[in-house]
Amino acid sequence: MLEINSRPAAPAEGLTIAEAAERTGVSVHTLRYYERAGLVVTPVDRTPGGRRRYHPRDLRWIDLCTRLRATGMPIRTIRRYAELVTAGPGNEPERLALLEAHRTEVAARLTELQSHLARIDHKVDTYRGRLAEGRAEGFWAPGE
Template identity: 80%
Template sequence: MLEIKPETVLPAEGVTIAEAAERTGVSVHTLRYYERAGLVVTPIDRTPGGRRRYHHRDLRWIDICTRLRATGMPIRSIRRYAELVMAGTGNEAERLALLEAHQAETAARLAELRTHLDRIDHKVATYRARLAEGRAEGLWTPNP
């Protein structure tokens, strides 16, 4: 996943779907899916021939959607967030509540993962120490 920085320069006419996929780190299929699923907050521009053209605002929004999804936010919640954004001003408190709830869920999952990782780190250290000492006995040897 790439970070779309505000200073990223795009051609005035935008970029193709393939270039947008490369810049955002998601597949062309995912970009089309985001559009079909109602996750995109502005209509994607089209060339006279009907080909999609993505602009900086589109890439920034795709980056946010991708990060929300990567942290486990359900598609329906991302869609709700997109709907709120598309509705314009006046619902910022609801947007904030949605994001804060996801933030809390993500923090809880991260804390749980850290606990699991601590235990794995301990086991790795134990194996390294025992192997360095030349004594691997007692390291979870199955009993017949």
């Protein structure tokens, strides 16, 4: 994922699509898809020859979209969020509600994953303990 503060600023003329893909960690295909799917909040700049040029605001938005997708937000919801941002001031309560609902879903999934991880940790500890004791029998004991 994009680490905005760890990279040099994009040049004033912007980045090519390949450079933007490298900076953001997504493919050129994904960048084009985000644009076609209506996920970008500003039109991507073009050179006189029609080639895309990405600027810092584009990179920050792509980073946000990538993070939202990575946390399971559906494309249609990201599109709705992009529409709200594009519409400008006045819909902040709706934006906030959208993000809070997603945050609640992500937090619930994290809680579930932490529970799964605790069970895995228990089994790992059991195996380590038995191996340390030299006991290899009974490795699958459902009650443990």
